[in-house]
Amino acid sequence: MDIKNLELRKAYQKFLDDYSQVNQNLSESFLTELWRKYLGKNGVLTVVFRRQMSTLPKQEKKDFGIEFNLLKDFVQSLIQTKKEDLIGIEQKDYNSKVLVEFKVPEFKIGHFHPLTQTIRDINNIFRSLGYSIVDGPEIETDEYCFQRMNLPLDHPARDLQDSIYISEPDILLRTQTSSIEAHVLEDFKPPMKIVMPGRVYRNEKVNKSNHFTFHQYQMTTVQEKVSMAELFSIINYLFKTYLGEDTVVRFRCKYYPEVEPGLGPDIQCFNCKERGCALCKGRGWIEMGGAGIRHPNVLRMAGIDPEKWQGYAFGLGLDRLAMAKHGITDIRTLLSGSLVYKPKA
Ligand SMILES: [Zn+2]
Incomplete structure (x- = not known):
């Protein structure tokens, strides 16, 4: 310048x-x-x-x-x-x-909890078979939880499960979804085909394969004539449709006071394929629940004439189905809030 x-x-x-x-x-x-x-x-x-x-x-x-x-x-x-x-x-x-x-790291789309997804998937399977879906109370009376399922007050089978009582000896958290069935049998007129998913509670130690709160899937059918073959085929159909055609199912004779005869379906352990692991406690098989032909006493207590109507039922471990489906090897994971397990589409 x-x-x-x-x-x-x-x-x-x-x-x-x-x-x-x-x-x-x-x-x-x-x-x-x-x-x-x-x-x-x-x-x-x-x-x-x-x-x-x-x-x-x-x-x-x-x-x-x-x-x-x-x-x-x-x-x-x-x-x-x-x-x-x-x-x-x-x-x-x-x-x-x-x-x-x-900066938002990555956009994540939410998904249903594996248990919710399992309930929805199995509901759909049963809807396709003509079943209705019914819910019931989680707080239950001794009568509907035990007595209506043919377990009188002094029945030794009551020792099989320790319960969580709200007010002893009458009011408790339901220990099984059979309690919904006790209401259903009383409230609906046969013939009926009903499924009941729900949460149940037992006073159990929490470990890899047991939890004090877990889920069951209950099915009841009441019609003029039933057969074991029909019950076998429904359970087989459910496992193979939900878990895959290659699922290996076996049935064992079992005793439950609410059915006669009783049986229990097992599936081959998805984690070890029968070699034995912590999940199946070395057995190679996973117990999936109980089933059988309805005991006439149960029908009678619900006001259904056992001379005219017959029934079969099962109560399956829903958590175990979800675990088998999604490869979850620890039941605690289901209620831990972990986002790791995303249900397969
Ligand atoms: Zn195993």
């Missing part, structure tokens, strides 16, 4: 010296100080202006004024440009430090 006025030229040189430091010291305060030093009330340029305007001869004032304004604009624009650079740098810095931390 070509400046004729000596004072202005000195101020200009001084400014250029200071400005050469700007990149090393780039900050809001440095730029503000620079502005104040040259353009402030007692700034270098302001003082020169004041002095020159009072001492210069009148005819030189105009040229001085033009030079002064040019220099003032020059200084202002350099400082302003650096301010804008600074804002850009700070913004970039802010973006990389702060905004990145708040």
Whole structure:
């Protein structure tokens, strides 16, 4: 910049010296100080202006004024440009430090809990067989939980399960979904085909394969004639449809007071394929529940004439079905809140 006025030229040189430091010291305060030093009330340029305007001869004032304004604009624009650079740098810095931390990592779509999905899938299988779905209370009376299932107060089978009582000896958390069935048999008129998924409670130690709260899937059928062959085929159909055609199922004779005869379906352990593991307690098979032909006493207590109607029923471990389906080897995982197990589509 070509400046004729000596004072202005000195101020200009001084400014250029200071400005050469700007990149090393780039900050809001440095730029503000620079502005104040040259353009402030007692700034270098302001003082020169004041002095020159009072001492210069009148005819030189105009040229001085033009030079002064040019220099003032020059200084202002350099400082302003650096301010804008600074804002850009700070913004970039802010973006990389702060905004990145708040960036949504990955959009996740939720999914049903494996148990909910299992209930829905099995409901669909039974809907296709003409069954209705019914729910019932989780807090139950001794009568509907035990007595209606042919377990009188002094029946030894009551020792098979330790229960969680709300008010002994009458009110408890249901220990089995058969309690829903006790209501269903009483409330509906035969013939009936009904399934009942639900949560049940027992006073059990929690470990890899047992939990104090778990789920069962109950089925009851009442019609004029029933057969074991029909019951076998329904259970087989359920396991093979839900778990796959290659699922190996076996039936064992079992005793349950609410059925006669009674049986228990097992599936080959999905974890060890019969070699034996912690999940199946070394047996190679997993017990899936109990089933059988309805005991006439149960029908009679519900007001159904056993001479006219027959029935069969099962209560299956729903958690074990979900575990087999999704390859879950620890029942505690189901209620732990882990998002690891995503139901297969
Ligand atoms: Zn096993």
